[in-house]
Amino acid sequence: xTTVTLDLVRDVLDxxxxxxxxxxxxxxxDIALDRDxxxxxxxxxxxxxxGAWTRRLPRWLGPLARRAFGARVAxxxxxxVARVGERIELRSTARDLSLDAAERRxxxxxxxxxxxxx
Amino acid sequence: xxKPLEVFLGILTAVGGFxxxxxxxxxxxxxxxxxxxxxxxxLFGTIGIIVYGEMAGRVAAVRGQxxxxxxxxxxxxxxxxxxxxxxxxxxxxxxxxxxxGVAIVWQLLAxxxxxxxxxxxxxxxxxxxxxxxxxxxERVFGLGGLMMLVFLVVALREGxxxxxLAAGLVPGWPNDATGSRLxxxxxxxxxxxxxxxxxxxxYFYAAGAIEDGWTPKxxxxxxxxxxxxxLLGSLLSVALIAIGAQFFEPRGAKPALPxxxxxxxxxxxxxxxxxxxxxxxxxxxxxxxxxxxxxGAYNLAHFFGWPWGKSRPPRNAARxxxxxxxxxxxxxxxxxxxxxxxxxxxxxxxLAVVVLPLSYFPLxxxxxxxxxxxxxxxxxxxxxxxxxxxxVVTLAALCAIPLFALTRGxxx
Amino acid sequence: MVALDRQDPGIGRVKAIxxxxxxxxxxxxxxxxxxxxxxxxQVRKARDGAMTPHAGSLVYGSAGFLVRxxxxxxxxxxxxxxxxxxxxxxxxxxxxxxxxxxRKARGAPRR
Numbered sequence: 001x002t003t004v005t006l007d008l009v010r011d012v013l014d015x016x017x018x019x020x021x022x023x024x025x026x027x028x029x030d031i032a033l034d035r036d037x038x039x040x041x042x043x044x045x046x047x048x049x050x051g052a053w054t055r056r057l058p059r060w061l062g063p064l065a066r067r068a069f070g071a072r073v074a075x076x077x078x079x080x081v082a083r084v085g086e087r088i089e090l091r092s093t094a095r096d097l098s099l100d101a102a103e104r105r106x107x108x109x110x111x112x113x114x115x116x117x118x
Numbered sequence: 119x120x121k122p123l124e125v126f127l128g129i130l131t132a133v134g135g136f137x138x139x140x141x142x143x144x145x146x147x148x149x150x151x152x153x154x155x156x157x158x159x160x161l162f163g164t165i166g167i168i169v170y171g172e173m174a175g176r177v178a179a180v181r182g183q184x185x186x187x188x189x190x191x192x193x194x195x196x197x198x199x200x201x202x203x204x205x206x207x208x209x210x211x212x213x214x215x216x217x218x219g220v221a222i223v224w225q226l227l228a229x230x231x232x233x234x235x236x237x238x239x240x241x242x243x244x245x246x247x248x249x250x251x252x253x254x255x256e257r258v259f260g261l262g263g264l265m266m267l268v269f270l271v272v273a274l275r276e277g278x279x280x281x282x283l284a285a286g287l288v289p290g291w292p293n294d295a296t297g298s299r300l301x302x303x304x305x306x307x308x309x310x311x312x313x314x315x316x317x318x319x320x321y322f323y324a325a326g327a328i329e330d331g332w333t334p335k336x337x338x339x340x341x342x343x344x345x346x347x348x349l350l351g352s353l354l355s356v357a358l359i360a361i362g363a364q365f366f367e368p369r370g371a372k373p374a375l376p377x378x379x380x381x382x383x384x385x386x387x388x389x390x391x392x393x394x395x396x397x398x399x400x401x402x403x404x405x406x407x408x409x410x411x412x413x414g415a416y417n418l419a420h421f422f423g424w425p426w427g428k429s430r431p432p433r434n435a436a437r438x439x440x441x442x443x444x445x446x447x448x449x450x451x452x453x454x455x456x457x458x459x460x461x462x463x464x465x466x467x468x469l470a471v472v473v474l475p476l477s478y479f480p481l482x483x484x485x486x487x488x489x490x491x492x493x494x495x496x497x498x499x500x501x502x503x504x505x506x507x508x509x510v511v512t513l514a515a516l517c518a519i520p521l522f523a524l525t526r527g528x529x530x
Numbered sequence: 531m532v533a534l535d536r537q538d539p540g541i542g543r544v545k546a547i548x549x550x551x552x553x554x555x556x557x558x559x560x561x562x563x564x565x566x567x568x569x570x571x572q573v574r575k576a577r578d579g580a581m582t583p584h585a586g587s588l589v590y591g592s593a594g595f596l597v598r599x600x601x602x603x604x605x606x607x608x609x610x611x612x613x614x615x616x617x618x619x620x621x622x623x624x625x626x627x628x629x630x631x632x633r634k635a636r637g638a639p640r641r
Contacts, residue, residue, distance in 0.1 A: 001574055001575065001576055001577065002574070002575045003572050003573065003574050003575070004572070004573045004575065005570060005571070005572055005573075005586065006570070006571050006572075006573050006583070007568045007569070007570050007589060008547055008568060008569045008570075008571060009547065009551055009567065009568040009569070010568055013547060013548075014190050014191050014194060014195055014198070015191050016183070016187045016191075016423045017423060023425055024423050024424060024425050024426070025423065025425075026422070026423040026424075027187070027190065027421075027422060027423035029195075030546045030547060030548045031546060031547040031548075032545060032546055033544055033545060033546060033547060033550070033569075035541055035542045036584075036585055038585070038611070038612075039539060039541050039611070039614075040541075040585035040611035040614075041541060041544060041550070041569060041585065041611070042571060042583050042584065042585045043547070043569075043571060043583050047546065048423075052546075052548075053195060055546075055548065056195050056196065056548050057196075057199075078581065078582075078583060079580060079581070079582075081581055082579055082581075084573075084581075086181060086183065087183070091579070102437065103424065103425060103436055103437060104436075106436035106437045106440055107433050107434070107436035109436070109440070110432050110433055110436040110439050110440060111433045111436075113248075113432070115248060115249065115432070116431060116432040116433040116439075117431025117432055117433055117434070
C-alpha cells in the first residue's frame with residue numbers, strides 16, 4: 001500500500017485518458033466531486049465528453065456548443081483509474097466503459113469507404 | 119533504415135517542403151518591388167521557424183505525446199481552445215491557398231477550367247492521404263519539391279549582383295524611403311515573415327515525429343534535421359527573391375499568377391526548365407495542402423483526445439479521418455468559390471500573422487516548463503530566442519491589418 | 531470537526547472541480563485570501579492497483595493574469611479542509627487561526 005499526493009487540476013484535469021490497450025479515449029474534461037463523511041471534497045469520477053467541457057465555456061456559449069456537439073458525458077469512476085501519470089491510464093478498455101460511442105459512430109461511416117482497413 | 123540515410127532524407131524532405139504558395143508569391147513580389155532589400159526577413163524568419171520547430175519536435179520526442187494535448191494540459195481548456203481555433207483557422211486558409219495553387223499549376227500545364235481543377239485537386243489530395251502511408255507522403259512530396267532547385271540554378275545563372283545581394287542580408291530600410299514605399303516595405307516584411315513562420319510547419323513536424331516513433335534519443339537528430347533542412351530550404355526563398363529582382367523587375371512585370379514564376383526557368387532551360395519549375399511547384403503546393411489539412415486534423419484529435427494517426431487504419435481513427443477530409447473539402451470550397459486564388463493566398467498570410475502569437479505562445483510555455491520536459495526543457499538560448507521571436511511576431515501581428523489596409527493589399 | 535451551525539455548509543453543492551477552481555477564498559470577515567488553484571488529495575494504492583483518493587487540502591494563491599498564463603509561479607498556499615466553514619455561491623469561507631498563517635505549499639512529489 002503506497003500513498004501518493006495528487007493535485008487534481010495540475011495532474012489530472014485536461015490530461016489525455018487512455019484505456020488498457022493504450023488507445024486514447026478522450027481528455028479529462030472535468031472531475032466529479034463527492035462529499036465525504038467529514039464534509040471534505042474528494043474526486044469521485046472523471047467526466048469525459050462534450051457535456052462536461054461545454055460547461056467550461058463562457059456561459060452564453062455553452063448551450064450553443066451543446067446543441068452542436070451534444071451533451072454526452074461519460075462518468076468514469078475513480079476505481080477505474082489504473083495509473084495517473086503523464087496520461088491517465090484506465091483499467092478497462094474503452095469499449096467496456098462505453099467511452100468509444102462517438103468514435104464507433106463515426107467508424108461506421110468511415111468503414112463504408114473501401115480501404116478503411118482492419 | 120540506418121541513421122545517416124534517415125538524416126539525409128529528413129533534410130532533403132525539409133528542403134523540398136519548405137516553400138509553399140504564400141512564400142513563393144511574396145518572395146517574388148518582394149524581389150520585384152525591393153530587389154534584395156528584404157532578403158534578411160527571409161533568413162530572420164527561417165531562424166524563427168527553426169527555433170519553434172525544434173521546440174515542437176523536442177516536446178513530442180520527450181513526452182511521446184502530441185504537442186496539442188500537452189498544450190491543453192499546461193495552459194488549460196480555455197486558452198488551449200483559443201489556440202486550437204487560431205491554429206486551425208490558419209491551417210484551413212493556407213490549405214485553401216495551396217489547393218488553389220495546385221489548380222493554377224495544372225491549368226498552366228493542361229489548360230482545363232480552374233474550378234474543375236480545384237475539384238480534381240481535392241480528389242487527388244484525399245486519395246493520396248487515404249492510400250499512402252505517412253512516410254511515403256512525407257518523402258514523395260518533400261523530395262518532389264526539390265525540383266524547385268531549378269530556381270536556385272536559374273538565379274545563379276542570371277548572375278546576381280553579389281554586392282547588392284549581400285547588402286540585402288543586413289536588416290535595414292529601402293534606399294528610396296518615401297512614406298508609401300516604407301509602408302509597402304513593412305507590409306512585405308510582415309507578410310514574408312508570416313509565410314516563413316506558418317505554425318503548421320511546427321505542429322505537423324511534431325506529429326510526424328510521433329508517427330515516426332521518435333524518443334528522447336532522437337532529439338539531437340531532430341535538431342540537425344531542423345536546422346540544416348530549414349536553412350537549406352530558405353535558399354529557395356532567397357532564390358525566388360533573386361528571380362523577382364533579376365528577371366521580373368527589369369522587365370517591369372510582376373507575375374500575376376504564381377505559376378508564371380516558371381517563366382525564368384523556361385527561358386534558361388527551355389521545356390525541361392518549365393517542367394521542373396511547374397513540377398516542383400506542384401509537389402510543394404500539394405505537399406503543403408496535405409500538411410496543413412493533416413495538421414488541422416492532428417490538432418483537433420490531440421486537443422480532444424481522439425485516437426489518431428496515419429499509422430492507424432482509418433476505421434480505427436474515424437473522427438481524425440473525418441476531420442482531414444472535412445478540412446480538405448472546406449478548403450476546396452473556399453478557393454473554388456470564385457474568390458481570386460491570389461486573394462486567398464494574401465488573406466491566408468495576413469490572417470496567419472495576426473494569430474501567429476497565439477499559436478506559438480503555448481508551445482513556448484510547454485517547452486520551457488521543467489515539470490513537463492524534465493532535463494530537456496528549454497535552455498537559456500532556446501528561451502531567449504523563443505521569447506524574442508514571440509515579441510517579434512506579436513509586433514508583426516499588431517501591424518498586419520493596418521499595413522494591409524494602407525497598402526491596399528500590397529498593391530501599393 | 532465542529533460545524534459552527536447545523537445549516538448545510540454548501541460543500542455538497544459543488545459537484546465538479548471546474549466549479550471550484552477559481553473560486554475566491556475569503557476568511558470569516560470577508561477578506562480575500564486568494565483563489566482556489568487546486569485540490570490536493572492523498573491517493574492510497576492497494577496491492578491490486580486499486581486507487582482510493584482521500585481528501586487532503588485546498589491549494590490556493592493569487593489568480594493574477596501572469597500566473598494563469600503560466601509565466602509566474604503561483605505562490606501556492608495550502609489550507610486543510612477542516613478550516614473550510616462553508617461554500618456559498620462563488621466563495622469558499624475559511625476559518626483562519628489568529629496569528630498562524632496557512633502553510634506554504636511544497637510541490638507534490640514528482641511521479
